[in-house]
Amino acid sequence: MQLWLIPLLPLAGFLVNGIFGRRFSKSLVNLVAIGSVALAFAWVVKTLFGLGDLNTPYTEHYFTWIQSGILTVNCDFTVDRLTAVMLLIVTGIGSLIHIYSIGYMAHEHGPNHGGYYRFFAYLNLFMFFMLTLVLASNYLVLFVGWEGVGLCSYLLIGFYFDKKFATNAGNKAFIVNRIGDFGFSLAIFLIVKQFGSLDFTTVFHQAPGASQSSLTLIGLLLLLGACGKSAQIPLYTWLPDAMAGPTPVSALIHAATMVTAGVYMCSRSWPIYMGAPDAMNMIAIIGIATAFFAATIGLAQTDIKKVFAYSTVSQLGYMFVGVGCGAFSAGIFHLMTHAFFKALLFLGSGSVIHALSGEQDLRNMGGLRKKIPWTFATMMCAAVAISGVPPFSGFFSKDAILVAANHHAPWMYWVGVVTAGMTAFYVFRAMFMAFFGEYRGQARHPHESPPVMMIPLVILAALSVGGGFIPIPTFLEKVFPAMEVPEDFSLVVISVVFGLGGIALAYVMYILKPGMADSLATNLGGLYTAVYNKWYVDEIYDAAVVNPVVDGSRTVLWKGVDSGTIDGAVNGVGFTARGVGGVLRLMQSGNIRSYATWVLFGGVLVIVAMAIGLAGGMR
Numbered sequence: 001m002q003l004w005l006i007p008l009l010p011l012a013g014f015l016v017n018g019i020f021g022r023r024f025s026k027s028l029v030n031l032v033a034i035g036s037v038a039l040a041f042a043w044v045v046k047t048l049f050g051l052g053d054l055n056t057p058y059t060e061h062y063f064t065w066i067q068s069g070i071l072t073v074n075c076d077f078t079v080d081r082l083t084a085v086m087l088l089i090v091t092g093i094g095s096l097i098h099i100y101s102i103g104y105m106a107h108e109h110g111p112n113h114g115g116y117y118r119f120f121a122y123l124n125l126f127m128f129f130m131l132t133l134v135l136a137s138n139y140l141v142l143f144v145g146w147e148g149v150g151l152c153s154y155l156l157i158g159f160y161f162d163k164k165f166a167t168n169a170g171n172k173a174f175i176v177n178r179i180g181d182f183g184f185s186l187a188i189f190l191i192v193k194q195f196g197s198l199d200f201t202t203v204f205h206q207a208p209g210a211s212q213s214s215l216t217l218i219g220l221l222l223l224l225g226a227c228g229k230s231a232q233i234p235l236y237t238w239l240p241d242a243m244a245g246p247t248p249v250s251a252l253i254h255a256a257t258m259v260t261a262g263v264y265m266c267s268r269s270w271p272i273y274m275g276a277p278d279a280m281n282m283i284a285i286i287g288i289a290t291a292f293f294a295a296t297i298g299l300a301q302t303d304i305k306k307v308f309a310y311s312t313v314s315q316l317g318y319m320f321v322g323v324g325c326g327a328f329s330a331g332i333f334h335l336m337t338h339a340f341f342k343a344l345l346f347l348g349s350g351s352v353i354h355a356l357s358g359e360q361d362l363r364n365m366g367g368l369r370k371k372i373p374w375t376f377a378t379m380m381c382a383a384v385a386i387s388g389v390p391p392f393s394g395f396f397s398k399d400a401i402l403v404a405a406n407h408h409a410p411w412m413y414w415v416g417v418v419t420a421g422m423t424a425f426y427v428f429r430a431m432f433m434a435f436f437g438e439y440r441g442q443a444r445h446p447h448e449s450p451p452v453m454m455i456p457l458v459i460l461a462a463l464s465v466g467g468g469f470i471p472i473p474t475f476l477e478k479v480f481p482a483m484e485v486p487e488d489f490s491l492v493v494i495s496v497v498f499g500l501g502g503i504a505l506a507y508v509m510y511i512l513k514p515g516m517a518d519s520l521a522t523n524l525g526g527l528y529t530a531v532y533n534k535w536y537v538d539e540i541y542d543a544a545v546v547n548p549v550v551d552g553s554r555t556v557l558w559k560g561v562d563s564g565t566i567d568g569a570v571n572g573v574g575f576t577a578r579g580v581g582g583v584l585r586l587m588q589s590g591n592i593r594s595y596a597t598w599v600l601f602g603g604v605l606v607i608v609a610m611a612i613g614l615a616g617g618m619r
Helices: 005-023 026-051 081-104 111-135 139-157 164-195 200-209 212-229 238-244 247-256 258-268 270-274 277-298 304-324 328-355 373-386 393-408 410-435 451-469 489-512 516-524 526-532 534-587 592-618
Strands: 058-068 071-079
Touching (some): 005 111, 026 071, 058 139, 071 081, 071 139, 081 258, 081 451, 111 258, 139 238, 139 247, 164 200, 164 238, 212 270, 247 304, 247 328, 258 270, 277 304, 304 328, 304 393, 304 410, 328 451, 373 393, 373 410, 373 451, 393 410, 393 489, 410 489, 489 516
C-alpha cells in the first residue's frame, strides 16, 4: 500500500518550498504546500479503502534501523483502526488549515516574501513528523515523530522571531516539552529493559505477564511525556503562550493535532496501562484537575486566542479522563470532535483578528455579527458544540467521557460537569463580547474574510454540527478492550443542563445586564485578580524553579566552576608561565657581553660545584 508515501508527500513539500520557495511566487508556494498535504489526504483515503475493515493491523517493513544484541528496531509503519482515525484527522484538518492559511498569511511580507514560504515549509514539515508519529509501529519511530513535532512547534510559535514575546514563547514551549520528553525517553529505556523490544506488537503481547510495579513505572513515565506534549498539569504553561504564533498554527498544532499526541500515545499503550491501574488512575486525576483548573483561568481572559487556548488545555483534560477511566474509545472520539470545533474556534478567531486588522482583545470588539456574519455563524456552531448541547458533536463525545468518569469515580463526574458549565460560560462570554453589543474597536471598516478562509470554516462548522454521528466508538471496538458502563440518562441530562446554564449565565451577564460582569469582578476583588493572572502559576514556577536554576547556574556554575575553577586554573597556569618567562627573558637580551657574563657566571658555578664534590670525596 506504500504507506511511506503518506508522510513523504508533505516532506517533499517542505524540501521544495524550503530550498526553492524564495524564488517561487506565492501561488507556486501554495500549490506545493497545499498540494502535498491534499495528496497525502487522498493517499490516506485510497489506502484505507484498499485495506478494507482493518480487523487486523497492516504493517510495512522498510529496513532494520538498530541491531544491537537482543534489541532490533525496525523502521516500520503500521495501520490499524486507531491509526486510520488519526490519519484522517491529521491530513483532513491539516488540508483545511493549509487552505485557510493562504488568506490569513496573504499579507506576510519580507525580502522575496521570505516569511510566506518559510511558514508553509514549516507547516509541511510538521505534517511529515505528525504522520510519522501516527504511523509508527514501535516506540522509537514514534519518538522521532514526537520530537519532530516539538521542533516544528518551536519554529512556528517563534515564527515572528523579530518579536521578543514570540521567541520567548517558542523557547518556553521547547524547554517545557523537554521535561516531558525526558520522561518519555526514560520510559523507552525501561521498555527495552523489561521487554527486550520496542515494537508495539511484541511489547503489548508481553505486557500482561510483566510485574505491576514495572508497568506502573513505565506508565507514569509515559504519562510525564504525555503531560508535556498535551499540556497537562504541571506542564501546561507553554500552550497559552504558544498563541504568539500565527493563528493557523494555533489551529493545526495546538488544537487539532500535536497536542493530541499525548492522548494518542497513552491510548496506543493501553495494554501497559491495563496492567497498571495506579498509573491509569493518575491519568484520570491529572486530566480532571487540568480540565477544571484551566477552565477557571478561561473565565477571565480577555485575549480571544488565550480564551480558546485555555479551553484547549481543559478539553485535553477531558480526553485524559476518558483514557484514565478506561474509556479509550471515548477519549479518541472526543479527540476527533475537539479537532473539529476547536480548529473552527481558532480559525474563526483568526477571521475576527483579520477583520479587525490584528486586534485580539475582546474588550475592543463587539457588534461584529452584522459586520462578519459568516464568521459569526460558523463560530457559533463550534461554541454550541464545545458546550455539549445536543445534537452537536461535542455532546456525544463529552458525555461518553463523563458517564465513564461516573463509573470510575463519581466525584470526577461532578467535577467534569461543573467544568462543562464553566466551559460553556467562558466560550459564550467570548462570543457575546465579540459579536454582540456596540462595536468598541478602533478598526474603521471590519470586513469579512475572503472565500479561501471561509470555505474551511464552513466545512468545519458542518463537522462540528454533525461530527458526533460518526460512529468512532463502534469503529474502535476491536482496538480497545470492551468497557461495560451502565447507561444512566439522568447523568446526560445533568451535564446538558450545566452546559445550557453556563450559556444562560453568560447571556445574562454580557447581554441582558452588561455591567454585571464588571461589578462582579470588583466584588470578587483578589479572587478575580488571581484568576485573571492565571493563579500566578508562571510567577510561582519562576520563583520556585526558573530563578533558582538561573541564579544557581550563574553563581555556582558560571562564577564558581567556570570562572573560579576552570578559568582560574587556566589563567593561573598562564600567569605562572608568564612570570617564569619574564625571568628567563632577562637571559635573552641579545647583548654579547651579557651572554659572556652569564657563561662566565655559569662556568664559575660549575667549577664551585666540582670543587665541593671533590672536597666531599676526599673526606
